[in-house]
Amino acid sequence: MSDPTPGRMTYREACKQAIRDALNRDPNCFVMGEDVGLYGGCYAVTKGLLEEFGPDRIRDTPLAESVIAGAGIGAAIGGMRPIVEIMTCNFSLLALDQIVNNAATIPHMSGGQFAVPVVIRMATGGGRQLAAQHSHSLEGWYAHIPGIKVLAPGTVEDARYMLAAALDDPNPVLIFEHVVLYNEEGTLDPEVTAVDISSAKVRRPGSDLTILAYGGCLPKALEAAGQLAEAGIDAEVVDLRVLRPLDDATIFASVSRTRRCVIVDEGWRSGSLSAEIAARLADDLFFELDAPIRRVCTREVPIPYPAHLEEAALPQTADIVEAARALARPQ
Amino acid sequence: MTGKLKIDKEHGQHLFRQMLRIRRFESKAAELYQAQKIRGFLHLYDGEEAIAVGIMQALDERDAIVATYREHGHALARGIAMGPVMAEMYGKLEGCSRGRGGSMHIFDRDARFLGGNAIVAGGMPLAVGTALADRQLRPGAVTACFFGEGAAGEGEFHESMNLAALWRLPVLFVCENNLYAMGVPLEIAEADTQIVHKAQGYGIPGEQVDGMNPVAVEIAAQRAVESIREGNGPYFLECRTYRFRAHSMFDSQQYRTKEEVEQWKERDPLAHMQKWLIDARLMSQDELSEIEAEVDAEIEEAVAFAEAGTWEDVDDLERFVLMDEVPR
Numbered sequence: 246m247s248d249p250t251p252g253r254m255t256y257r258e259a260c261k262q263a264i265r266d267a268l269n270r271d272p273n274c275f276v277m278g279e280d281v282g283l284y285g286g287c288y289a290v291t292k293g294l295l296e297e298f299g300p301d302r303i304r305d306t307p308l309a310e311s312v313i314a315g316a317g318i319g320a321a322i323g324g325m326r327p328i329v330e331i332m333t334c335n336f337s338l339l340a341l342d343q344i345v346n347n348a349a350t351i352p353h354m355s356g357g358q359f360a361v362p363v364v365i366r367m368a369t370g371g372g373r374q375l376a377a378q379h380s381h382s383l384e385g386w387y388a389h390i391p392g393i394k395v396l397a398p399g400t401v402e403d404a405r406y407m408l409a410a411a412l413d414d415p416n417p418v419l420i421f422e423h424v425v426l427y428n429e430e431g432t433l434d435p436e437v438t439a440v441d442i443s444s445a446k447v448r449r450p451g452s453d454l455t456i457l458a459y460g461g462c463l464p465k466a467l468e469a470a471g472q473l474a475e476a477g478i479d480a481e482v483v484d485l486r487v488l489r490p491l492d493d494a495t496i497f498a499s500v501s502r503t504r505r506c507v508i509v510d511e512g513w514r515s516g517s518l519s520a521e522i523a524a525r526l527a528d529d530l531f532f533e534l535d536a537p538i539r540r541v542c543t544r545e546v547p548i549p550y551p552a553h554l555e556e557a558a559l560p561q562t563a564d565i566v567e568a569a570r571a572l573a574r575p576q
Numbered sequence: 577m578t579g580k581l582k583i584d585k586e587h588g589q590h591l592f593r594q595m596l597r598i599r600r601f602e603s604k605a606a607e608l609y610q611a612q613k614i615r616g617f618l619h620l621y622d623g624e625e626a627i628a629v630g631i632m633q634a635l636d637e638r639d640a641i642v643a644t645y646r647e648h649g650h651a652l653a654r655g656i657a658m659g660p661v662m663a664e665m666y667g668k669l670e671g672c673s674r675g676r677g678g679s680m681h682i683f684d685r686d687a688r689f690l691g692g693n694a695i696v697a698g699g700m701p702l703a704v705g706t707a708l709a710d711r712q713l714r715p716g717a718v719t720a721c722f723f724g725e726g727a728a729g730e731g732e733f734h735e736s737m738n739l740a741a742l743w744r745l746p747v748l749f750v751c752e753n754n755l756y757a758m759g760v761p762l763e764i765a766e767a768d769t770q771i772v773h774k775a776q777g778y779g780i781p782g783e784q785v786d787g788m789n790p791v792a793v794e795i796a797a798q799r800a801v802e803s804i805r806e807g808n809g810p811y812f813l814e815c816r817t818y819r820f821r822a823h824s825m826f827d828s829q830q831y832r833t834k835e836e837v838e839q840w841k842e843r844d845p846l847a848h849m850q851k852w853l854i855d856a857r858l859m860s861q862d863e864l865s866e867i868e869a870e871v872d873a874e875i876e877e878a879v880a881f882a883e884a885g886t887w888e889d890v891d892d893l894e895r896f897v898l899m900d901e902v903p904r
Contacts, residue, residue: 273712273713306739307735307738307739307742309731309735309738309739311701311731311732311735312700312701312704312732312735312736312738312739314701315698315700315701315702315704315705315732315736316701316702316704316705316708316736316739317705318701318702318705319690319701319702319703319704319705319706319707319708319709320705320706320708320709321705321709322690322702322705322706322709323640323705323706323707323708323709323710323713323714324709324713325708325709325712325713327705339731342695342698342732343698343701343702346695346698347693347698347701347702351683351691352896352897352898352899353676353895353896353897354673354676354677354681354683354691355673355676355677355681355683355685355691355896356671356672356673356674356675356676356677356683356896357674357895357896357899357903358673358683358684358685358903359683359685359690359691359903360899360901360902360903362902391897392897392898394898415899415900415901415902416898416899490898
C-alpha cells in the first residue's frame, strides 16, 4: 500500500521501522522471539526483517517464554542489546519469573554492579475477538514492579520512536503494543526524530476536565473528547505513555488545572493502574478537585469471544463520554 | 584430554586448601548464624565442596558463573575475597553486593559472578543469555551454570537446555545432584532419576561424575570446557554428591536417615583428599597444619572485615532500582 502523504504509516510499520533502525544502529542489537523470523511476527511487525538482517539478528525461538525472556536478560547483562518479543502479554506470564525475579531485581540486588538493558515487546489488549487468553491488559501488573520501565505507545509517533529510547535506557523496558492499534495510521512529523520515555503528554488541551488514557484507549479518549466538545465540554486528554515510572508532574498539572478527572484503563478496575493514579490524585490534589475521580475500566470478567460481549467488557468511547458528562460542570 | 590427571603437590594442596576454605567458612557461618550475625536463610555447602572447586579449576577469568542460593563455595572457589563474601552475609555495605543480597545473592562483576539465584532453575535462562552474548562479544568464554537436581523438575531447566543445545551455546551445565530438593527425595520427584539422561535427550553431551572427588570433577570439567571452547555447544555434568547439613540452617531432616548421612560422610571429599595427599606424600603434617592455620587466619580476617563493615545509608535504599548507566 503506497501512500502519497510522506511519513504516513501504520502503527505496525512504525514498530517495524523502529526495529530496523535499532538493528542498523547497533551491531549488538538483535531480535528474539517466537515466530519473529520466518513467520514475520504474530502481528507481522517483523515481517521481512529476517531476509534483511539474517537469522543471527532475527532469531526465531522455540515456544519457551521463560528462556526467551531470560536469555534476553542474560544477553543484556553480557553486553548485548536484545529486543525480545513475547507474542502477547498473556503469554508473558510464562516468563514472569525471569522478568520479575531477575530483570527487575539484579541491578538493585547486586548493588548496582549489573544493569539489565533489555527491551521486551509484547502485544496487549482486547478488541479482536481473541477471547480470554489473548486479550488481557496486564501492563498494569508490570507497572507494579520496581526495577522495570513500562511503556504503552498509543500513537504512531511513539510506536516509531519509543524503542530507540528504550534501547538507550540502561534498565529493562517493557513495551506494550495494543493489538487494535497495529492497523491505525498516522503521519509522522518530520521535525520529530526522537521521543522521551519519561513523560506523559497532553494530546488534546482542554479546560473542563482531564481524561487520562494510554495505549489502545487513547484513540477512544480522543474520540470521546471530540464528542464532548460538541456538547460544550472542553476535555483535556493526557496520554500517560509511560506507565512506570508514572509522570506525576504532567498528570497533576493537568488535573489541578481542570479540577476533574476521568481515568481510562483497559486493565480490570480492582488493583489497577487507574486505582494507583486515583490514589495519587487523592493524596496530592484532594483540595483542588471539584468532583470525584471517575474511572472507566474493563469489566471484571475474562474477555469473552463474541463481539457484543467483548465490546461490553472493554472501555468504550461512550463509557468515557458518559463518565465525563457526569463530572463536568452543570451547563 | 584424557581421563587422567597428574596431580602434583602444588595442585593437590590447592584443591585441598580450596575445599578447606569453604568447609571452615561454612562452619563459621553456621556459628555466626547462631549468634544472629547472619540472618535470613543460610544454605551451607558442606559435603559438596569438590564440585565448585573442581569446576573452577577448568575456568578462567573470561568465563561467567551463574550459581544457586547455596553459592558461598562457588564464590570462594572463584576467587572472590572472603571478606566481602562474609560482609555480604552480614548485610554490610562492604559486602560484594553492598549487603543487599545476603547469603543467597552474591554478585561480583570483576569475577563475572552473576549471582546466587534463589529461584530453582531461575539462573539457567540467564546463563543461556550470557553465553549467547559471549559467543559474539567474548569468543571462547564459557558460562558455568550451577543448579541442583531439583531444577530438573522446572520448565526453565528444559527450556534452557533445549535452547542452549539448539543454538550450540557455550554453557557448562553443572548439576549438583545432592539427592534431595529441600526435603523431596529424587525418587519421588523424577520419573527418571538419572538427571544426565535429560541432557542427552536434548543432544547435549553429558556425564555423571563423582561429586565427592575434586579430581574427578576437575578432569570432567576440563574435558567439558575444552569441548565447549572448541565450539561444540553446551556440556552437562551431573555431579553426584550429598549435603551434610540441613537444607537451610535448621530442619528436622525427617526426609533422610541418620545412617544415610553417616554413610555419605564416610565419603567426605575433604577428609579423603587430606588422607590421599598425606599417604601419597604430597602434603606433610606440617604443611597441613600450615594450611589450616592460614585458612583459619583468613576466616578470622574475613569476620573482622565484616564486623568492621558499615550499614548502607537508608537514604540509598532506592539507589540502583533503576540504573543511570550500564556499568562498564
